[in-house]
Amino acid sequence: MRKILIVGAGQSGLQLALTLREHGYDVTVMSARTPDEIRKGRVMSTQCMFHDALQHERDHDLNLWERECVRVDGLGVSIAGPDSSRVLDWFGKLDNYAQSVDQRVKMAGWLELFERKGGQLIIHGVTTADLDKLAGMYDLVVVAAGKGELVELFDRNPERSPYTSPQRALSLVYVHGLERRPEHPEYAAVRFNIIPGVGELFMIPGYTLSGNCDILFFEGIPGGPLDCWGDRPGPQEHLDRILGFMKQYLPWEYERARNVELTDDKATLAGGYTPVVRHPVGELPSGHTVLGMADVVVANDPITGQGSNNASKCAAVFLDAILERGDAPYDREWKNATFERYWDYAQHVTQWTNAMLQPPPPHVMEILGEAGANPQVARRFANGFSDPSDYQNWFLDPAKAAEYLASVRS
Amino acid sequence: MRSKRIRPYALTGGRTKPRYDLLVETLVSVPHYDPSLSDSLMPESQLLYERARTRVSIAELSVVMTIPLGVVRVLVSDLAAQGAIYIHPTAAAYQHDRNVLERILDGLKRLPV
Ligand SMILES: Cc1cc2nc3c(=O)[nH]c(=O)nc-3n(C[C@H](O)[C@H](O)[C@H](O)COP(=O)(O)OP(=O)(O)OC[C@H]3O[C@@H](n4cnc5c(N)ncnc54)[C@H](O)[C@@H]3O)c2cc1C
Numbered sequence: 001m002r003k004i005l006i007v008g009a010g011q012s013g014l015q016l017a018l019t020l021r022e023h024g025y026d027v028t029v030m031s032a033r034t035p036d037e038i039r040k041g042r043v044m045s046t047q048c049m050f051h052d053a054l055q056h057e058r059d060h061d062l063n064l065w066e067r068e069c070v071r072v073d074g075l076g077v078s079i080a081g082p083d084s085s086r087v088l089d090w091f092g093k094l095d096n097y098a099q100s101v102d103q104r105v106k107m108a109g110w111l112e113l114f115e116r117k118g119g120q121l122i123i124h125g126v127t128t129a130d131l132d133k134l135a136g137m138y139d140l141v142v143v144a145a146g147k148g149e150l151v152e153l154f155d156r157n158p159e160r161s162p163y164t165s166p167q168r169a170l171s172l173v174y175v176h177g178l179e180r181r182p183e184h185p186e187y188a189a190v191r192f193n194i195i196p197g198v199g200e201l202f203m204i205p206g207y208t209l210s211g212n213c214d215i216l217f218f219e220g221i222p223g224g225p226l227d228c229w230g231d232r233p234g235p236q237e238h239l240d241r242i243l244g245f246m247k248q249y250l251p252w253e254y255e256r257a258r259n260v261e262l263t264d265d266k267a268t269l270a271g272g273y274t275p276v277v278r279h280p281v282g283e284l285p286s287g288h289t290v291l292g293m294a295d296v297v298v299a300n301d302p303i304t305g306q307g308s309n310n311a312s313k314c315a316a317v318f319l320d321a322i323l324e325r326g327d328a329p330y331d332r333e334w335k336n337a338t339f340e341r342y343w344d345y346a347q348h349v350t351q352w353t354n355a356m357l358q359p360p361p362p363h364v365m366e367i368l369g370e371a372g373a374n375p376q377v378a379r380r381f382a383n384g385f386s387d388p389s390d391y392q393n394w395f396l397d398p399a400k401a402a403e404y405l406a407s408v409r410s
Numbered sequence: 411m412r413s414k415r416i417r418p419y420a421l422t423g424g425r426t427k428p429r430y431d432l433l434v435e436t437l438v439s440v441p442h443y444d445p446s447l448s449d450s451l452m453p454e455s456q457l458l459y460e461r462a463r464t465r466v467s468i469a470e471l472s473v474v475m476t477i478p479l480g481v482v483r484v485l486v487s488d489l490a491a492q493g494a495i496y497i498h499p500t501a502a503a504y505q506h507d508r509n510v511l512e513r514i515l516d517g518l519k520r521l522p523v
């Protein structure tokens with residue numbers, strides 16, 4: 001029975017821990033917080049997950065909230081004109097629904113499930129000194145601590161990291177009482193509203209401690225009007241400010257948000273971080289090495305909503321690599337190779353996400369415009385959120401985009 | 411690599427015990443000292459097992475053994491899961507035991523932060 005230590009109880013760490021338990025591995029998880037502390041804590045993300053990622057959870061019976069959670073049927077894109085009118089508005093249907101389960105609900109529930117499955121849970125904020133001592137007692141140590149301080153163990157990879165500062169100021173709020181879009185009352189959808197030069201608003205249907213809800217999530221361009229959360233407003237003030245921006249820039253979304261209220265007083269979040277790709281192997285003073293996973297090694301801006309999706313896919317790749325390894329040592333070479341297997345996929349997400357942070361080039365504007373007239377284009381764009389490796393074939397490259405658009409027009 | 415001794419819980423088919431909240435002030439002790447179990451433990455766990463023959467707090471263990479708190483928590487959890495160590499409810503239960511409280515405080519003060 002191989003002993004594996006996983007540091008960090010988030011999407012990637014817990015999914016890997018639970019799936020390894022299924023195969024009888026001796027798994028210890030170290031979490032900075034107890035399940036109750038997680039439930040009583042602040043929201044952490046918007047965590048919308050698409051079909052391919054959700055399927056990994058289903059494959060292992062980890063989709064505990066699938067029935068309760070509202071289904072996201074599609075993705076709508078709107079662009080605001082300078083006079084706050086809507087210059088573009090379309091809806092692309094997803095082939096399979098997406099869902100967003102509040103990480104407070106999911107991680108607390110998964111931690112309890114992990115214990116019921118015979119996993120060892122230790123509540124402790126892990127330090128490098130802890131890891132230095134612990135690493136020798138385990139066959140493998142995986143660091144899945146998200147964007148916490150432990151990332152310092154892993155060097156930034158400048159070749160894969162174009163940015164050195166945050167590209168968006170993030171702010172969000174979970175609410176009850178949002179009305180459906182009048183054009184599509186039958187569909188719950190992620191609404192992607194672009195305010196050129198200012199930022200983006202995502203509206204994401206989700207499931208939280210008090211049932212189904214909606215998340216209003218602004219991505220503000222640094223230095224612009226949406227970059228204004230340094231004063232840490234209280235929950236109600238936070239909501240009011242978000243509603244104020246909606247009224248000013250996106251009146252059609254404000255219309256249906258008039259009667260919203262906070263889901264709870266920990267339902268707001270503001271901040272930002274620098275997108276970064278790191279080297280996957282961390283070396284401790286004792287000479288032992290540890291393997292980084294998900295956000296620790298590939299952290300993208302949430303503008304494309306891919307972090308939890310990536311975390312799920314990373315956990316699936318790591319599980320396969322661990323199982324295939326059998327009794328052979330998890331050495332440095334294996335750690336690097338395991339990460340590269342994940343990077344084969346994740347590079348496409350990183351490339352697409354980094355591109356979306358830039359002002360859209362002409363061929364992207366052409367695609368977004370065409371999608372309004374041609375549901376086939378809208379559908380391909382929407383379904384790319386489940387498997388973003390498709391964007392390289394048409395969206396990211398001007399020549400391929402022109403070729404694709406010509407093919408759908410003829 | 412350490413020697414791969416089979417540890418008792420491996421024979422009993424894994425752990426099913428609930429989580430322990432190991433606060434710095436949490437007290438632990440060995441309910442029934444077993445020398446042969448002690449011999450089978452890895453060095454750090456063995457030291458800890460021996461030290462816990464008299465009631466001791468997590469903070470004190472970290473200080474006297476000069477190993478990080480996180481490591482103490484892992485080792486104690488492991489031993490508790492095999493029933494080798496008993497985790498006392500909480501320090502609140504000892505609020506009238508001045509001696510214990512002073513020792514816990516002393517351990518806390520010496521803990522490297
Ligand atoms: C505002 C925002 C919106 C987002 N929206 C989406 C979205 O819509 N869709 C999507 O797919 N992704 C989204 N993401 C990204 C997503 O939340 C993350 O990428 C994902 O949770 C990463 O999973 P992870 O397992 O790497 O880390 P996390 O889920 O962050 O888990 C890390 C865990 O490690 C713990 N930890 C940290 N340090 C230590 C330590 N020293 N000791 C012990 N434990 C520690 C943390 O407490 C945490 O529980 C969003 C992120 C943000 C910030």
